[in-house]
Amino acid sequence: MPLAPCRQCAEPVDSRLAFCPHCDAPRPGLTEWRGEGYEWRTEMLWMGSPVIHVAFGNGADGRPRVARGLIAVGQRAVGGIAVGIVATGFVAIGAVSIGVFSLGIVAVAGLAAVGVNAIAPVAIGVVAVGYLAGGVAALGWKILFAATP
Numbered sequence: 434m435p436l437a438p439c440r441q442c443a444e445p446v447d448s449r450l451a452f453c454p455h456c457d458a459p460r461p462g463l464t465e466w467r468g469e470g471y472e473w474r475t476e477m478l479w480m481g482s483p484v485i486h487v488a489f490g491n492g493a494d495g496r497p498r499v500a501r502g503l504i505a506v507g508q509r510a511v512g513g514i515a516v517g518i519v520a521t522g523f524v525a526i527g528a529v530s531i532g533v534f535s536l537g538i539v540a541v542a543g544l545a546a547v548g549v550n551a552i553a554p555v556a557i558g559v560v561a562v563g564y565l566a567g568g569v570a571a572l573g574w575k576i577l578f579a580a581t582p
């Protein structure tokens with residue numbers, strides 16, 4: 434196996450390894466590593482965050498990138514409008530979404546959620562739990578509509 438000194442701790446490691454067995458540095462065989470995936474952000478800021486931040490893949494520290502912005506798009510997205518696998522925001526759209534307004538496979542919201550599983554004061558989903566709930570299976574104080582009575 435091709436050996437190379439780890440970029441971070443200088444121990445000899447297999448240069449094909451994804452992580453150094455000694456210090457956990459990502460891709461230790463490379464002399465330079467800026468992460469993998471894709472990241473783009475606007476230079477314009479809104480309350481200290483980029484207006485738009487798009488982030489996929491892992492950063493230079495080997496951890497998944499998190500998109501943070503007024504509009505955030507990524508596997509993990511946090512923002513005013515967040516779109517991602519896991520999305521947290523005022524408006525959250527994702528497989529797992531947590532927000533004031535949420536849309537997702539699992540959607541949890543402070544006001545309204547629409548999803549396969551929706552949990553919110555106003556919930557619409559296959560399984561909906563809320564004050565106002567509508568869905569195939571709806572649990573709520575007021576049932577908007579339901580397939581199962």
Ligand SMILES: [Zn+2]
Binds near residue numbers: 440443
């Ligand atoms: Zn190392």
